[in-house]
Amino acid sequence: MNDTPQPLWASEAFWKKTAIWVTAGSFIVLVVLTFDSLSQTKAGGTRVPAYSVINKKIDYQYQAKLFKSIPVIGENEFLFGKELTEEEAFQLVDLGKKTSQAKNCMNCHTLLGNGAYFAPDLTKAWLDQGWLSTQLREDAMVKFLIDPEKNARTFSSNRKMPNLAITEAEAKGLVAFLKWMSSIDTNGFPYNFKTIYAEQ
Numbered sequence: 001m002n003d004t005p006q007p008l009w010a011s012e013a014f015w016k017k018t019a020i021w022v023t024a025g026s027f028i029v030l031v032v033l034t035f036d037s038l039s040q041t042k043a044g045g046t047r048v049p050a051y052s053v054i055n056k057k058i059d060y061q062y063q064a065k066l067f068k069s070i071p072v073i074g075e076n077e078f079l080f081g082k083e084l085t086e087e088e089a090f091q092l093v094d095l096g097k098k099t100s101q102a103k104n105c106m107n108c109h110t111l112l113g114n115g116a117y118f119a120p121d122l123t124k125a126w127l128d129q130g131w132l133s134t135q136l137r138e139d140a141m142v143k144f145l146i147d148p149e150k151n152a153r154t155f156s157s158n159r160k161m162p163n164l165a166i167t168e169a170e171a172k173g174l175v176a177f178l179k180w181m182s183s184i185d186t187n188g189f190p191y192n193f194k195t196i197y198a199e200q
């Protein structure tokens, strides 16, 4: 019938091989990207500082060259007046993270942009100007988390955070978790955020 030689791309074998190579190639790219993401998202990795960063002053400053704000880790600024080892810092942040999951903060808030839009994003809550001064901040946050109804800071949204029966230890863990989260390089998110230091 048709005995003119077929071009390579018209043969079934060619497309079978191509499918195999493309699948294998994509698989390798996925494996490489998975390990790359792990190195970028692990505490102590490129973008996410180790937990002991909560011993430091953390700010978030606009870099005109990069067209975005980046976290700036400064001098010592111990949380609750005590320098923590890496392990102690991990324990405290971990308690906070688990409390945030147990109490489902994401049901109202976003964390790193994920969650609900009822209440403010918590990614940089540690740096929020609403805490008024860096001297009062830690206590104000703990008090607020233990009893957000009595210690509501702003009614600008006319929304109140309900009492979630958070203990003092859990509140301190949450503050550590929020401080640590504010040190994460989120590639400029949130945009145009003025920190408590910018106000002073």
Ligand code: HEC
Pocket (backbone or CB within 6 Å): 099, 100, 103, 104, 105, 106, 107, 108, 109, 118, 119, 120, 121, 122, 125, 126, 128, 130, 145, 151, 152, 153, 154, 155, 157, 159, 160, 161, 162, 164, 174
């Ligand atoms: C039922 C909804 C709801 C849940 C659940 C909730 N919040 Fe809130 N939260 C709010 C509202 C509303 C506000 C704003 C009210 C205010 O500032 O007084 C707020 C404010 C805050 C603020 C101050 C925000 C800022 O930018 O400084 C922090 C910090 C906070 N919440 C932490 C938490 C944490 C941690 C959890 C989980 C343990 C949590 N919230 C769970 C509703 C909620």
